[in-house]
Amino acid sequence: MTQLDKAVVLITGATGGFGQELTRQLLEAGSRLILTDLDEAVVRERVAVIQRQVLTGDILACLGIDLSTREGCENLYHQVKALNIPIDILINNAGIALFGRMDEIPNERWERLMQINLLTPMRLSALFATDMIARQQGHIVNISSLAGWWVLPGLTPYSASKFGLRGFSEGFFHEVKDYNVKVTAVYPFFSRTPILQCERFGSLGKSSQDFLKHVATDPAKVMRATIQGIIHNKLHVFPDATAKKAHLLKRYFPQIVNWINDAFVRRLKGGQGK
Template structure:
């Protein structure tokens, strides 16, 4: 079991929908949080707005750090900043991520390359850095927020799916490498959730189309992160924190034609013609 009471937890992408919910729920668990997001985001202001809704807490915000995780230098800067706090990281949650909607031929390379950096290379860099410390201490937990897109690649989400497929493979391999050192790796595969990521940039025919994710196919980030935190506490290797994600994974394994049918139902395939 991973004890979250008094644990030092580093959350990347802390200003996003999942990040804010992780912050709220982990504070209620009594964790000591180090939050990080892009330099242009005022994390401290967001935390101040959150505090009145929480009441008496046993957890606390240890630090709010700015870091540009779209660059290797930004990852190293974040690691250095955490080292200067002289607080060993018990749990690293790689939550930062971006999305793009559009066919690969319509998305400028600079955009999908940045997506791959933030969604895949950055978690690999940070996990490698902090895993080395955890292995030395024989204790720690790494959490990678992937997506159902790490199992099913739908049209318009090719770049995003590629990053999440990669994160799935990295997490699985790393899990085996660090298991004997009492370091756990949990990979989270949520479906579409009602966070700002649903309003991601669009390109080409997707930008011209009036298509949105149907509400019944979206999930509540409060419930998704509650199940994620429970999985962390139980040292689960993988978690599908909503019914759609769980069903989607089973369909991919046992009914591989079903994801194509789902694409047609929500209108995605129309944009592929």
């Protein structure tokens, strides 16, 4: 089992919906956190609110770094190394989404998405795993998505990044397990986080997506289940009921999934201009 009390945990994307819940719940568990996102001031502001409510755990550092480039990832690694505090758990939580038909999304936008959602976790995992392997101890957590198993139309680049993150997690799990380094991949359904208000493009982007707000999950519950998966060293974690059912549907009844996707496209086209 992975112990959380006194564990040093690095969380990327700390100001997002999942990042805030991870911060809160890991502080409650007594963890010592290093938090990073684009704007250090925003990280400090939001964690200050949490610390007024949660008196356990500790914040070791708040760092403002753009992780969309290789240089940004290396910068984070070196800043963390300068703290001279070994990382017990790395949580690759930072991610963005775009909605629209693939050919109608500007190339630079979906390429940046692939950098943040896939290459950044790979880069950070490779950097920090070297130290974990040397210590014969560590845990890497990648927040993927149900979209890493089931592609909804309009989310093609996002799903490609999450499919890639699933494959990376599975492969890396087998490469590092003999060194007592654990890997966990998490596949939540749509949750009530700011990512639901992602930028939208083209013909599909004109439609209404308000229905997602009615089916979206509670991020607090999703992260609570995620943390249990981390504690129990699970490779694959489906942290909500919808994700669990949809994953099984995709595996065993793929034709039903195709029918649902077709119905989803019809709904999108029917909702344009509303």
